[in-house]
Amino acid sequence: MSNRLEIAxxxxxxxxxxxxxxxxxxxxxRGLSDEQRGAIVRTSLPESPPPPxxxxxxxxxxxxxxxxxxxxxxxxxxxxxxxxxxFLVGTKVDAETIEREESFWSEVGxxxxxxxxxxxxxxxxxxxxxxxxxxxxxxxxxxxFLIDTRFDRVVLDVAPLFVYGRYRKYSRGLPQxxxxxxxxRGKGCPRCGGKGxxxxxxxxxxxxxxxxxxxxxxxxxxxxxxxxxxxxxMLGNGRPFVVEVRRPRVRSLDLxxxxxxxxxxxxxxxxxxxxRPSSRAEMRAIKESTHPKTxxxxxxxxxxxxxxxxxxxxxxxxxxxxxxxxxxxxxxRRANLxxxxxxxxxxxxxxxxxxxxxxxxxxxxxxxxELMHGDEGRTQPNVAGILGATCEVLELDVIxxxxxxx
Ligand SMILES: [Zn+2]
Ligand SMILES: [Zn+2]
Numbered sequence: 001m002s003n004r005l006e007i008a009x010x011x012x013x014x015x016x017x018x019x020x021x022x023x024x025x026x027x028x029x030r031g032l033s034d035e036q037r038g039a040i041v042r043t044s045l046p047e048s049p050p051p052p053x054x055x056x057x058x059x060x061x062x063x064x065x066x067x068x069x070x071x072x073x074x075x076x077x078x079x080x081x082x083x084x085x086x087f088l089v090g091t092k093v094d095a096e097t098i099e100r101e102e103s104f105w106s107e108v109g110x111x112x113x114x115x116x117x118x119x120x121x122x123x124x125x126x127x128x129x130x131x132x133x134x135x136x137x138x139x140x141x142x143x144x145f146l147i148d149t150r151f152d153r154v155v156l157d158v159a160p161l162f163v164y165g166r167y168r169k170y171s172r173g174l175p176q177x178x179x180x181x182x183x184x185r186g187k188g189c190p191r192c193g194g195k196g197x198x199x200x201x202x203x204x205x206x207x208x209x210x211x212x213x214x215x216x217x218x219x220x221x222x223x224x225x226x227x228x229x230x231x232x233x234m235l236g237n238g239r240p241f242v243v244e245v246r247r248p249r250v251r252s253l254d255l256x257x258x259x260x261x262x263x264x265x266x267x268x269x270x271x272x273x274x275x276r277p278s279s280r281a282e283m284r285a286i287k288e289s290t291h292p293k294t295x296x297x298x299x300x301x302x303x304x305x306x307x308x309x310x311x312x313x314x315x316x317x318x319x320x321x322x323x324x325x326x327x328x329x330x331x332x333r334r335a336n337l338x339x340x341x342x343x344x345x346x347x348x349x350x351x352x353x354x355x356x357x358x359x360x361x362x363x364x365x366x367x368x369x370e371l372m373h374g375d376e377g378r379t380q381p382n383v384a385g386i387l388g389a390t391c392e393v394l395e396l397d398v399i400x401x402x403x404x405x406x
Contacts, residue, residue: 004028008041008048010108015052018042019119020060024105026114034119035065060101061116064093064149065123071152072127075145078154083251086137089125090157091117092148120149140280142251161215161248163255164278164286166238167203169228171269172395176227177204199230206266208243214253217245225286226293226364228398236294236400238273242283253277290364291402292344298395299372301354305389310348310356313386317343317371325378327370341366355394358383361402369393 004025011024022038029037042048056063075089093116105113124147125136144157169176179199181192188194208220221244228234255275262272320343326336341363350357360368367379372393374382384391 004041005045007108007110008045011104011110012042012045012048014059014104015049015057017051017055017058017061017065019065019123020058020101020116021051023114023116023119024108024110025112026119027112033123034114060097060104062097064097064116064120067149068120068123068127071120071124071147071149071154072131074152074154075124075128075147076131078156079143079145082143082156082158082249084134084142084158085251086135086141087125087128087132087143087145088136088138088141089121089128090144090146091120091124092146092150093117093120094150120147156247158247160244160246160280161211161217161251161253162278162280162283163211163243163245163253163258163275164240164282165207165243165259165275166240166273167207167234168236168238168271168273169203169234169269170271172231172233173199174269175199175202175230176224177222178202201269203241203270204243206270207262207272208245210258210262210265211243211253212245214258215245215248215250217248219246220244221246223283223287225289225291225401225403229369229396232396232398234398236398237404238271239398239401240286240403242278242286244283289403292361292363293366293398293402294345294359294361294400295368296349296395296397296399297358297360297368297372297393299356299358299383299391300394301356301384301387301389301391303389304354305387307351309387310351313358313383314346314348316381316386317346317383319344320381322366322371322382323380324367324370325375327367327375328378339365343371359399361400368396 007024008021011021018035018038021041022034022036025037025041026034052058055066097116101116129136140159142159146155146157179197179202180186181189181196181198183189183191184196186196188196192198204220204222208222212220223242223244225240259272259275266272321340322343323338323340325338326334343360343362345361347359348356349359360371362368370379370382372383373391374384
């Protein structure tokens with residue numbers, strides 16, 4: 001302790017408030033505020049000067065600790081329009097103050113210190129907790145007050161809101177997400193008729209704005225568990241997705257109401273189901289998941305072929321790996337890679353003349369159209385190749401996403 005008293009003695013050569021004195025010994029004991037600790041240190045030192053009568057004269061903080069109430073008040077007022085149940089405080093302090101504090105530590109030899117920002121954040125947080133009756137949350141606060149102590153300004157960092165759901169898509173002309181025009185990148189040009197997008201609507205457009213409206217948010221994002229081709233339907237148990245809205249003012253949403261409103265607007269095109277609150281972690285898991293998917297593909301062959309050979313298709317593909325180069329139809333926007341995927345199951349559901357309906361369960365990321373027609377040999381083996389007859393895919397539907405039973 002004598003060493004600590006020596007440090008305190010050296011420190012008190014300068015005018016210090018109890019906050020800035022106590023912070024020199026912040027890690028010595030728990031359960032006390034820096035201010036309380038500063039007061040104790042001061043009284044345990046014989047002939048120590050009292051704290052400066054004007055806190056503005058404190059050598060380190062220059063009065064910042066006299067402004068805690070004001071910073072809390074500014075934060076509360078700034079956040080009034082937002083619903084949140086937990087929060088955190090962050091502060092910006094001018095660089096000069098921080099440098100002054102750090103060189104003061106070495107000047108007096110203090111090693112058990114805490115930074116001025118850490119104390120400001122904690123003390124302002126305590127006042128806000130008292131005012132709002134809401135707790136500080138260090139891990140995932142719904143609101144962060146970023147207080148710039150130099151200009152008495154508070155910037156709000158509002159946590160986004162996440163909503164989980166599944167969708168079925170009955171339209172063969174609807175992309176999953178908003179697709180900005182390639183020509184003008186969203187500004188509007190002759191090619192897109194001034195709309196700035198390639199398609200009038202999308203699955204995202206049918207749900208995102210509804211969530212945005214109720215949450216009074218500013219921007220929406222759509223995260224799907226993979227995506228089907230625009231001309232493919234999404235049937236069966238539906239595809240999981242998470243809608244993310246940024247800067248929501250309302251967080252407690254009536255998701256049942258949102259679901260029926262979105263469904264009313266999406267009639268015959270898309271159906272939304274199972275809406276419930278979600279999280280960033282679940283959104284990430286959905287984006288990264290690699291569940292198998294089951295498809296139904298209606299294929300037409302250009303020539304008559306031996307129907308008996310369909311058994312050969314099944315035996316050479318069922319449970320087997322296939323190799324796929326990036327399909328020529330997407331090669332312009334994706335790197336040309338070779339990937340191996342497994343056809344977990346394949347069966348023939350219907351045969352009628354030159355038309356065959358296949359049901360295929362395959363690894364996540366398998367290109368099913370290419371598995372059928374072969375993409376000029378870029379997918380090996382492929383159905384057309386095995387049958388010795390070129391073909392085209394008339395219809396493709398996703399009939400099950402393998403994240404849960406049907
Ligand atoms: Zn001070
Ligand atoms: Zn355009």
